[in-house]
Amino acid sequence: MTNPLIVIAAIVGAHGVRGEAKLRAFGDAANVASYGPFLDKDGKAILTPKTARSSGGEAVIVSFKEPVTREQIMAMKGTLLHVPRSALPEPDEDEFYYTDLIGMHAEHMDGSPAGRVKAVHDFGAGDILELTGPDGALFIPFTREAVPVVEIAKSRLVINPPEAINADDEGVEG
Template sequence: MSDDKICVAAIAGAFGVRGEVRLKSFTAEPEAMADYGPLSTEDGGATYSVTLTRPVKGGFAARLTGVATKEQADDLKGTRLYTDRDALPNLPDDEYYHADLIGLDVFDTGGVKLGAVRAVHDYGAGDMLEVFGPGLKTTVLIPFTNACVPTVDLAGGRVVADPPEGLFPDE
């Protein structure tokens, strides 16, 4: 997967019998996924213009160009849809796209490597960085707040974390 593509939605299956799909949005403003131009599959093999028709439980019902039947919509279940990075808006200095954070090395304030960011989750109380690294049997979740993650250096490929005591072994 190229770094210039960002996943903005996934097809959760057919919606109805006339070729509509149910889309799950991965954008901050869920309906904005349709504003980023034609969306393509991960391999770039197919491109779809998206027209949102209505909100539904867990996402939106939408029409995709070239999808006219329930069977065609069913065949796309699980397909992730991507847009060009350039289509996304620029963010303020203290905000980041999840895709930019995944893979960054995580160091403590003393310069010791704690691991790398595997994922970013939001369980309703704010973003959490999922970190896995040396000496860990499972991943660790670090609150993505200024207090726990004072430095994000995208150019340097790292974040500096000051995690709550006891999250990592040998603290």
């Protein structure tokens, strides 16, 4: 496997007038500044974090080694910040980085092919795996019940999709 880039944060705005930024961390906010320089999607260094502290909310306030102004930070609002996968700690058992799941082969409980993992989505109610396969797109909740087997080393997972809900059975008129 190559060393893919992982998005760990996004710039959501400036903080104060001394070139600090508010970041939305996608993962461990306390360690967002400890993984080395922030890179763009092509691997080019953008900024090097110096310190990070909690904002008291969901944001993290980060200062940088490079001299940057409030205006420069505001111009970067929305920028995704990447680091190499190798800079991150290995996940605990039963935890996965999205990038490790992308491209994995999926099969049904009976061993029949279900496709490949195209993407992992988080719309706020839990992770969803998007599979592409012989029957087109399939969206599976990423839970132990729906995905009982994940074998990163074999690039394989087994799915047990929940049964489809028929709108008429729920009293919803269509």
